[in-house]
Amino acid sequence: QADLVESGGDSVQAGGSLRLSCIASSGYTFTDRCMAWSRHSPRKSRVAVATTEGFDLNYADSVEGRFTISRDNAKNTLYLQMNSLQPEDSAMYYCAAEGPRNCNARTDLHRFHTWGQGTQVTVSS
Numbered sequence: 001q002a003d004l005v006e007s008g009g010d011s012v013q014a015g016g017s018l019r020l021s022c023i024a025s026s027g028y029t030f031t032d033r034c035m036a037w038s039r040h041s042p043r044k045s046r047v048a049v050a051t052t053e054g055f056d057l058n059y060a061d062s063v064e065g066r067f068t069i070s071r072d073n074a075k076n077t078l079y080l081q082m083n084s085l086q087p088e089d090s091a092m093y094y095c096a097a098e099g100p101r102n103c104n105a106r107t108d109l110h111r112f113h114t115w116g117q118g119t120q121v122t123v124s125s
Contacts, residue, residue, distance in 0.1 A: 003028075004095050009119030016085050016123070022078040022095030022116055030073040034099030037069060037080045038109055039091035039121075046094070048105045050080060058104040063089075085123045092118040 003025035010018055020037065024030060034053040040046035050069035051058045057069055068081040078095050096112035103111075 004097060004114060004116035006093065006095055006116045006119040009093060009121045011122040011124065012085055014086055014123055014125050017081070017083045018085065018121060020080040020082065020093055020095075020119060020121075022080075024076040024097070028076065030071065030076045030078075030097075032073075033097070034101070034103035034107070034112075035071060035078050036096045036099055036103065036105075036107070036109070036112060037067075037078070037093060038096060039089075039093045040118075041091040044091075046109060048107060048109055049093075051099070051103045051105055051107065052078070053099070053101070053103050060105040082121070085121075087123045087125050090121060090123045092120050094118045 006022045008020040032054040036051040038048045049060045049063045066084045070079045095116045098113040100111045
């Protein structure tokens with residue numbers, strides 16, 4: 001099982017951008033198996049915001065058109081480019097790996113087997 005380490009979280013003004021990264025520990029090889037970015041804020045449940053599986057990308061409605069998920073298997077790194085950030089995007093963001101086949105942003109997050117520790121994103125108005 002890999003260790004996943006997220007980075008890139010920060011405090012930004014509304015309308016700003018951030019790029020999150022999730023790097024797997026050495027010895028773990030990224031595959032095309034489903035990976036996801038999710039977020040959790042104090043008053044909301046943890047939800048997936050974006051998934052990637054092979055060439056398939058899927059997004060939650062709340063981030064569609066503003067966030068882009070990508071992966072570099074050679075670097076064992078998963079990314080989340082976040083543009084036009086809004087205060088409601090404030091949350092702890094987590095990456096997850098080893099998800100089920102045919103995943104999407106509505107896939108039950110309990111079906112992902114490997115998680116990072118999270119990186120905090122705070123957006124002020």
